[in-house]
Amino acid sequence: MNDHWLFIGAGYGITWVALCWYLLRLRRRERAVAAASGRGGEGARAGGPG
Amino acid sequence: MNLAVVAEGVTRRFGRRWALRGVDLAVPRGAVVALLGANGTGKTTLLRVVSTLLRPTAGRVQVLGHALPAGEDEIRARAAFMTAGGHAYEELTGVENLRFAARMSGKTASDDDLRGALAAVDLGGAADVPVRAWSTGMRQRLELARLRLRPLELVLLDEPFVSLDEDGVGLVHEAVRGWREAGAAVVIASHRVDDATRHADEVVRLVGGRVAAGTA
């Protein structure tokens, strides 16, 4: 019975890790995008339709 | 309705690249319009939009009385688009390529009709030779023969003079005259100004996806 707690712990642990991993990944991408749009924003707008 | 093509504010973007930025174009029936401009200025994109191949990002296009994207089928039956690279199957002979084109267009053409069409563009001798062995100029002539298979009300030619010899260029001019006399509208996109404008009633110059100069 005891070794079942290993599986249970792993299951709950992996779920939380996956959740945190996805959130962190989202945040990193959001920051990258925010940084990129801050830099290239002005020059980009000139390329719009005439 | 005496206008074959009416385009208003046609815009097309491919991701970051704006191929067309608000082009207006009017092509009357029985007229020849030369579409000039350097490579990459949107000539081909405009022809692709008018030929129903490509949907514009914005803008209105009316072709042969149909407001796109409606009536695409009807337009395809009465219009033709000759692309720069041509459309031929390497393993098929000249006659077989033409027969395929005729069948796809819903026409039944006899062997004599097909050979006649090939002979008209000086390809009579190559009728039974697989296209694999042909030169690019001959392939271009095959395109011309393909267009002659059915009556047309709108003809779109993309770089029709490329890789053609003098006789071949003469054949294109002759064909263009024929279509105009039959009341069809012809659009010639080319960067070869002299040839493109020889029969042109109107000249449209594209620069960077916009119309630069109007009537001539």
Place this chain on the structure above:
Amino acid sequence: MSALARRAAAILWKDILSETRTRQGFTAMLSFAALVLFMFSFAIGVDNDLLGRLAGGLLWVAIVFTGTLSLGRTFQNEELAGGTRLLRLYPGDVRAIYLGKLAGNLVVLAALEVVLFPAAAILYGVDFAAQAGPLLLVAALGTFGFSVIGTFFSALTVHLRARELLLPLLLFPALVPVVLASVGATEAFLAGDPLGRATGWLRLLASYDVILFVVCVWIFPVVLEE
């Protein structure tokens, strides 16, 4: 004959003509299929009983692998001829293109199976002939399902950079019902169908064929847009 069928037939005629002129493609395909059959014997060992029992599965895996290779070429010859989009310039329903290409793939696969079934019978020591009628039905339904999905995905992937990799990635999961049902029915018939499970497999296979065929035909014009 309706306009749709006439135009589909034109595409089929053109593709078969091209194929018979070159033929290298088909010969290479046959050799590949034969090699796959051999590889299975090498992997499993010279146990004729075991090979006989696995024959149905091995045969269908060989068909799927070889068929996938040939599918990749379905629309590639159009790209060589100036682009699939040029086919859209002809007046009429573009679904004719799908139907024509589908028919072409059916012909190629049928030709492959004509060689592959006897080859498997000899190599694995199975008697297909005893159940020829039912097995022909299984082969027809399985091949049809394979071609329906395969033709569709090969049109979808023809413009992609890594199409050799993406076609199997999209295709194989979609083929699971076809493979399971074809193998299930083939093995059931080979065993004389003692449990009467073959009809169930055939029904599943037929329904999948019909549903996917309807969906693919319906949505195909979107695939060919540009």
Place this chain on the structure above:
Amino acid sequence: MNRLTMLGWLAIALIAVGSVLGLVVLPADALQGEVQRLLYVHVPVAWVMMLAFFVVFLMSILYLVQRRLKWDLLAVSAAELGVVAAVLTLILGTLWGRPTWGIWWAWDPRITTTALLVPIYTGYLVVRSMAEDPDRRARWAAVIGLIAFVQVPIVYLSVFWWRSLHQPPSSPQSMWSAYGLVMLLGFVAYTLAFAYLWLRRYRLAATELELELSGPEEG
């Protein structure tokens, strides 16, 4: 704090409460013992996976009808979450299956179908990453999103015929116990988490597309 952030915190709080209830408060299941506790995560995550792929399907249809890139971005956001949820479902399923059945992998219809969903929707994501024109990319993706969802029930059915071992879903009678309530909490919590991540991923995709389209022009 804006509403989206609040939704996120609410989801995390509910998942935390559900974890505590499932791990500590509830007694072990009479039939299956302690391992039952894994189901309070496994089943809701599997539900989120199905929800995500259904959303992909809906958004694909909306895109094909209206041709607005917004629907495509919503679809890809859901597809990404669906793949993560599918992988998580498989891991949780095997962790539960090993002590329960004594094997890591049973060729059971639900497991096998879930395992097949991963390459299907990975293909969806890979095809998207291959196309540069946003309209083309959206069109191809929508077609795959639609076809994939049509296949799934039949793939399931075929694997079911092939072999069946999985325990049937819990009957309603057992749902209205303490276990049922914890399970219900799990469904709510993970659905909210999906909604939060989905909308946040969509916002990111929208900004990314804007950036992609407004960058310095090429060609």
